[in-house]
Amino acid sequence: MKTNRIILLADDDFDYLFQTKFxxxxxxxxxxxxxxxxxxxxxxxxxxxxxxxxxxMMENDDSGFILxxxxxxxxxxxxxxxxxxxxxxxxxxxxxxxxxxKADLYLEKGxxxxxxxxxxxxxxxxxxYG
Amino acid sequence: MDKLKILVVDDEFGIRSGIKRIIEKFxxxxxxxxxxxxxEVSEAETGEIAIEKIKAENFHIILLDNKLPxxxxxxxxxxxNEQEIDSKxxxxxxxxxxxLAVKATRQGAIDFVPKPFTPQELRASIENIxxxxxxxQMTSKLQKEGKHIRFQFLSLLSHELKSPVNAVEGYLKIxxxxxxxxxxxxxxxxxxxxxxxxxxxxxxxMDLLDLTKIESGQAKRNPVPTDIGEVxxxxxxxxxxxxxxxxxxxxxxxNTKIIYDFDINDLEIVLNNxxxxxxxxxxxxGRVDCTIRxxxxxxxxxxxxxxxxxxxxxxxxxxxxxxRIRNKETSKIPGSGLGLSIVKxxxxxxDAEIILNSEVNKGTKVTITLTK
Numbered sequence: 001m002k003t004n005r006i007i008l009l010a011d012d013d014f015d016y017l018f019q020t021k022f023x024x025x026x027x028x029x030x031x032x033x034x035x036x037x038x039x040x041x042x043x044x045x046x047x048x049x050x051x052x053x054x055x056x057m058m059e060n061d062d063s064g065f066i067l068x069x070x071x072x073x074x075x076x077x078x079x080x081x082x083x084x085x086x087x088x089x090x091x092x093x094x095x096x097x098x099x100x101x102k103a104d105l106y107l108e109k110g111x112x113x114x115x116x117x118x119x120x121x122x123x124x125x126x127x128x129y130g
Numbered sequence: 131m132d133k134l135k136i137l138v139v140d141d142e143f144g145i146r147s148g149i150k151r152i153i154e155k156f157x158x159x160x161x162x163x164x165x166x167x168x169x170e171v172s173e174a175e176t177g178e179i180a181i182e183k184i185k186a187e188n189f190h191i192i193l194l195d196n197k198l199p200x201x202x203x204x205x206x207x208x209x210x211n212e213q214e215i216d217s218k219x220x221x222x223x224x225x226x227x228x229x230l231a232v233k234a235t236r237q238g239a240i241d242f243v244p245k246p247f248t249p250q251e252l253r254a255s256i257e258n259i260x261x262x263x264x265x266x267q268m269t270s271k272l273q274k275e276g277k278h279i280r281f282q283f284l285s286l287l288s289h290e291l292k293s294p295v296n297a298v299e300g301y302l303k304i305x306x307x308x309x310x311x312x313x314x315x316x317x318x319x320x321x322x323x324x325x326x327x328x329x330x331x332x333x334x335x336m337d338l339l340d341l342t343k344i345e346s347g348q349a350k351r352n353p354v355p356t357d358i359g360e361v362x363x364x365x366x367x368x369x370x371x372x373x374x375x376x377x378x379x380x381x382x383x384x385n386t387k388i389i390y391d392f393d394i395n396d397l398e399i400v401l402n403n404x405x406x407x408x409x410x411x412x413x414x415x416g417r418v419d420c421t422i423r424x425x426x427x428x429x430x431x432x433x434x435x436x437x438x439x440x441x442x443x444x445x446x447x448x449x450x451x452x453x454r455i456r457n458k459e460t461s462k463i464p465g466s467g468l469g470l471s472i473v474k475x476x477x478x479x480x481d482a483e484i485i486l487n488s489e490v491n492k493g494t495k496v497t498i499t500l501t502k
Contacts, residue, residue: 014461015297015323019304026309035461057289085292109296114303 005124006030006048010040010067011055011083016109020053020083020116027117037063044070049078051120055109056084068103079123081116085109133170134260135188139180139206140195140222145245146173149193152249158260167260177201181209189217191259194239196223196230204230207237218259222247286452290334290467294327330464337468340399341451344475351479353391358422358431359384361394365401366420369409378412378435380405384422390429390500396476401431403469404496408435410463411494427502434495440488448486449474 007029011017014035021031032049034040037058043049044067052071056064064082071080082103104123107116138149150171157166172189174180177198184192184206192210196203207219221234224245231242241255301320310316359382366380373380408418416436423430438459440448447453452467454460477484481501488494 012461013293013297015327016293016300018323019297019300022304022309036457039458085289085296109292 004030005050005120006032007120008032008034008040008043008049008052008071010034010037010043010053010058010063012036012058013055016055023114024117024120027121029117029120037067040067041070044074047075051079051081051124053081053083053116053120054103056082064103079104079120081105081107081119081123083107083109083116133168134190134263135172136169136191136193136256137172137174137180137183137189137217138193139174139177139198139203140193141175141197141199142195143175145195145222146175149252152252153256156253156256158257158264160261160264163264167264169256177203177206180206184210184213184215184217188215190263191256192217192219193243194219194221195245196221196234204233204237207234207239211238218263220255220259283451287338290452291331294331297327298324326464330466333464334466334468337466337472341468341472341475344472344479351393351396353393353480355389356392356394356397358388358390358392358397358429361392361397362401362420362422362431365398365405368402369405372406373409373418376409376412377415378409378418379416380409380418380420382420382422386424388422388424388429390502392480392500396479400473400476400498401433403473404433404498407469408433408437408494408496410465411435411460412437416493429500429502431498431500432495434493436493439490439492439494440486441490445486445488 005028007024009017009020009024009031010033011020012035017033017035021033024031032043034043037060040054040063044052052067054064054067056062058064060066064084068080068082071078080103082105084106085108105119107119136153138146140146140149150173153169153171157168159166172183172187174183178200180192180194183189192206194203194206198206203221203223207221209215210217210219219234219239220241220243221231221239222243222245223230234242240259243251243255301317301324304310305317305320310320314321362382366382369380405418405420412418412435418433418435421430421432421434423432440455444455448455449470451471453470454465454467474484477498483499485497485499486494487497
């Protein structure tokens with residue numbers, strides 16, 4: 001199951017961070033974590049990860065977008081997933097194609113959290129990253 | 131409220147002037163309205179003229195005869211409907227058939243007054259619609275003011291309530307899939323975290339209830355001369371278990387008995403919230419100092435801690451609902467993000483002031499000033 005792929009994971013909810021890390025590690029990924037947008041920004045600068053999963057709302061309502069933007073700018077070929085609990089309650093629909101925010105996928109927190117490992121594998125494979 | 135505009139569409143001059151006379155003398159009154167609502171009447175003798183007038187001007191109410199020389203009343207109604215014109219239509223007609231009534235109602239006519247009608251029948255119908263219009267107008271005005279704030283509050287609330295649900299559900303799924311071993315013991319930290327999140331959620335629901343009570347004005351305040359030091363003592367006692375866990379000492383300093391008119395419940399909520407912050411966000415082995423001082427014109431309650439402090443940037447956000455300062459130090463500390471907004475709302479009722487001074491890594495000082 002070892003994939004040797006490194007995932008950058010940012011979420012300010014301690015438990016969600018723990019659970020997602022746990023799931024990704026179980027799926028064979030190596031995970032580096034950030035518990036805030038600020039921390040994640042530093043890790044994006046350093047680089048060295050193959051894909052990233054960002055929570056949308058951290059210090060700012062759009063932290064995930066900012067992080068996705070910065071990741072794509074510095075590492076254009078790195079897939080980014082934004083996980084959010086926001087879509088359902090606000091009715092926002094994020095369009096992955098025509099926005100300046102270049103995330104590859106949006107996952108709804110909670111409902112789809114088990115899917116993250118699977119989706120990451122798909123993204124890493126189909127887009128022939130790395 | 132300005133006069134309501136009414137358009138009377140009828141080919142008979144006698145009917146038009148009769149209706150005009152009845153309505154222009156008429157006023158609709160509600161006990162809670164500042165002033166009664168009056169009416170201003172325009173006339174149209176054909177459906178075609180009516181449509182021209184409707185295009186040029188907004189009418190609140192249209193009294194529409196069906197039997198007209200050119201196009202029929204229902205055709206005018208259809209036009210109003212198609213153009214989505216926001217007028218209430220009352221059909222007046224001498225050849226009232228069920229079929230016509232059904233058709234007109236389907237096209238959006240709100241009332242049906244058969245000819246011949248008495249002035250009283252006409253007035254009743256107009257009064258009815260006027261009250262509806264008035265209430266609708268008031269509601270939309272109130273909604274516009276409240277809607278935005280409420281929407282923000284609700285989306286924040288649902289987000290904050292969803293987070294613990296997601297966290298607990300996440301742990302349960304991991305446990306169900308037995309991802310971390312076969313024994314309950316393999317999952318104890320996850321179970322503990324789940325319980326902690328559920329407790330925090332319960333706390334948030336209690337806070338929300340407090341907030342709702344304060345905001346709706348339902349909380350019955352009963353300000354009585356209250357010994358502030360005594361209340362502080364009670365609050366400190368209730369926070370003790372948490373303080374012992376964190377090895378935080380709490381000191382209470384006051385020289386004389388200080389009495390101030392306060393609802394004891396309110397004061398307890400305020401002090402509990404601030405003490406609990408002072409302990410929760412303290413460092414292990416830290417301290418909390420509560421000083422109560424009386425001056426000639428005011429009473430001051432100061433609660434100072436030696437905790438992690440709050441950055442200048444974050445201090446501005448603190449009193450807003452659901453704001454929790456998130457960083458490495460606070461990530462595992464449970465909280466609803468409602469405490470300080472509750473405190474602020476309560477203190478507003480006493481015209482009291484709350485000031486927060488804080489320095490990162492040094493601590494936070496909260497000063498409440500009660501004017502005498």
